[in-house]
Amino acid sequence: MRNIDAGSAQRHPDHLFDGIGRRFEYLRLSLTDVCNFRCTYCLPDGYKKPCNRPAELSVGEVRRVVSAFARLGLWKVRLTGGEPTLRRDFDEVARSVAEIPGIRRVAMTTNGYRLAERAQAWRNAGISAINISVDSLDPARFAEITGHDRLREILKGIDAAQKANFDSIKLNAVLMRGVNDRELEAMVDFVSSRDLSLRFIEVMRTNDNAKFFAERHVAGQSVIDRLQALGWARLPRQPGAGPAVEFGHDQAKGRIGIIAPYSKDFCATCNRLRVSSLGKLHLCLFGDAGIDLRPLLQSDDDERDLIERICKLTSTKAPAHRLHQGNSGATPHLASIGG
Secondary structure, eight states, X not given: OOOOOHHHHHHSOSSEEOTTOOEEOEEEEESOSOOSXXXXXXXTTOOOOOTTOOOOOOHHHHHHHHHHHHHTTOOEEEEESSOGGGSTTHHHHHHHHHTSTTOOEEEXXXXXXXXXXXXXXXXXXXXXEEEEEOOOSSHHHHHHHHSSOOHHHHHHHHHHHHHTTOSEEEEEEEEBTTTTGGGHHHHHHHHHTTTOEEEEEEOOOOTTOHHHHHHHBOOHHHHHHXXXXXXXXXXXXXXXXXXXXXXXXXXOSSEEEEEOTTSTTGXXXXXXXXXXXXXXXXXXXXXXXXXXXXXXXXXXXXXXXXXXXXXXXXXXXXXXXXXXXXXXXXXOSGGGTTO
């Protein structure tokens, strides 16, 4: 990669900020929008490939975009999807990202369908943190939510991840009224005896799920109230942490997090940007559109222009999403740009 000269280094900041002073340290990079699960809150009818869809970012394009963000002080990258491990070159992508100077943590989010067999390989490729979607601990309910009777397989994968010694293992559960909300205590018990973190996530409205959202949304604050009634207390926010508010308990090994985008001031601590599998920069999960960076990902010689474009675009990031106004922007579903 071409080195940036001293004059250029002075023009480019070491840290990336938006127009209201929020600093960005965390990039969520989607590797594909394809997913093999049919989760009711995301792709209830399964993935449908658009006509004339461009190819996903190549390994070289991934390296260039992450390198540019690393030069701007972002040190954490999460590989997402869809289901990122559907990429045949997933291990190569992970290894390439982990080797980029300045990147200190490479995380991934997965539905866990290959976790039992691939956990150690992913750890060896440079993945240090992993999030696994587990929306129910009841096999029948898990199958109802995801379209697959694979809970036993996913639980084996969690065990394999622990044996592979990931620095962080988190379980993600989208809490839905009348579906799995009565499992909250059982799921809390599951992580209490394990060195895991469990994330309860509010159902989020997107362009294709307004009716589902109205029927199934559970407010994050109600979950916090239930946790506090069980003796869980809020923990300090960790550097580079995502959007979850974390809770701990004196008698529990695990931790509980709440991701509540409808809560007051949710966007005030935003520290993350998103790039889609097609190379579009999304300043917000619920923004109006992505801005194409791909023309500047074809050559190392375009790095200076790429960095300048990222800085200029990030300065225009809106102070907050518009979910409270029923506006979820251009996001068709959560798999489209990595959730």
